[in-house]
Amino acid sequence: MNKITILVLLFFFLLANCQKKSILKNDRVEANNTEKVQTINLNQYTNNTNYFIKTFDVNKDGIKDKIVSHNRYLGDELLLFLGDKSGNYNLALKSTNFSEDGGNQITDIKEAKEGFEIITQFPDRGYLQNAYLVSGINNKFILKKIQSESESWQSGYTEKCSQNINVDLKKSITELSKVIGNTKKKCTKIYNKQSKVRN
Template sequence: MKITGKIIFFLIFCVAGCRGNQKGIEYFEDNSDYFIREIDVDKNGTLDKVVSSEKYKGNELYFFVNKGGGYQMMLESINFSEDGGRIIGDIEKVEDNEELLRIHTFFPDGGTDEAYYYVTYINSKWILTKTRYINNYWQEDDAKTYVCDVIQGLNMKDLLNPEAAKMIKQIPDRSERERVCKVQDAAKEKLTKPGVESDSLVYELNNELKAVVKQKDLRLVDKTGKLLGENNSIIRITDESGNCFSEGFRTIVSKGDYFTVEQQNCSNKYIIDEYITFKYDSVTKNYMLHKLGFVYSDKANPDTLEKEKIFSAKDFGKIKFSEFNLDSVYTEYVNK
């Protein structure tokens, strides 16, 4: 979708008139007009707070840097929402990349029209390095999806200025996309999209989410197939340890804000039934490790229950779904 005069007007109008005086982080906490993400925005190893207007609530963006336990506003900018165009989706940490984070916007009324704005921190400045536009023409021909990386190189602070906001480069014109963008075939995309693979196991979770198991890979996706989290350090395969026959992954059971991975492992002496439970955190919009259960049976007599071990957040603290490693838990807790 090309940027229009209406969209430019909204960006200029909100930059000039939608913001009040500078506020502390307390103003935004528990404020339904905003959401907060914890991301290290100045590369010092300490989590800071990124504040954004919620959907349809404006285009405000603030970076609050952790200063000895207190938070100081160090950046005021825009979240790239557009009146009549794309709206804010989320702000996510970028893993294993030069950028710090990406700001996701999408068009809510049909078709595929998304933008990811990548931000990095260089010489004490936050820079919009590039935008990745993902687009197809659902009204005409959805056989092709265009993925266009557009270099920006703009100071996020400057985007408060209406003239600077006009400098944001948009997706290339249709006549140029075939040449400068990557083209994905929609039919192929449907076969590989998380949540619909023919060789995957799909489990419905709460909040319109799905858990998708493919070999050792466990993904969490939303109803559109957008990837929300991935982990390949949980799922067991059959006879994974090589010590004796074990079933490996069995199923995922979901109830309310919880889901549990049920599977089986084997040690030198025991058959071990594993129960790994995660709970949805509505504040961070992440699944967090909630409880671990291990039931030991005699390998020579599997019907004989030998012992149980149960661990909770009191033992292991706060662990995000994507950061959990089952083998590390065995080393640190189970085998002691």
């Protein structure tokens, strides 16, 4: 009889613990069928040395916006806050700055004709730079194109590649990586005048 009681108590204990655990899913915490949305505020990042902030009109509505990005080697988080006429900033996008573990790292974010450009570079030997062109028109943040440039000093050429992407930056990192990986690059090699090696 004691064994059955112990097993029943253990079962209810485990069941109660399973129901109390919350599940983190796409920046939302779900617990006991109630949903709380995490609050992300621009003020969290203004004096935080782990991040840098760029200010310009991303969506071309005449109002300055703010882009927050992790600094080099500190992560790949990118947040976009749209400004309004009252001087407030509202979170519109949480995505990636395309920094890679052991690979390219964010170096800059620049204003572009239709939105903004995320620049990453390989921090060690050699030269590899990627520019991710993002459109912000109509408050839709679409990765339109990736332009990359690399040098092969051994073979004496610079290679420039371009990929037309057209994918929403609200997609997960896995989905973005899949689309980028499945999109064909158009590349051109520019040979140094002194180089005799040509493929």
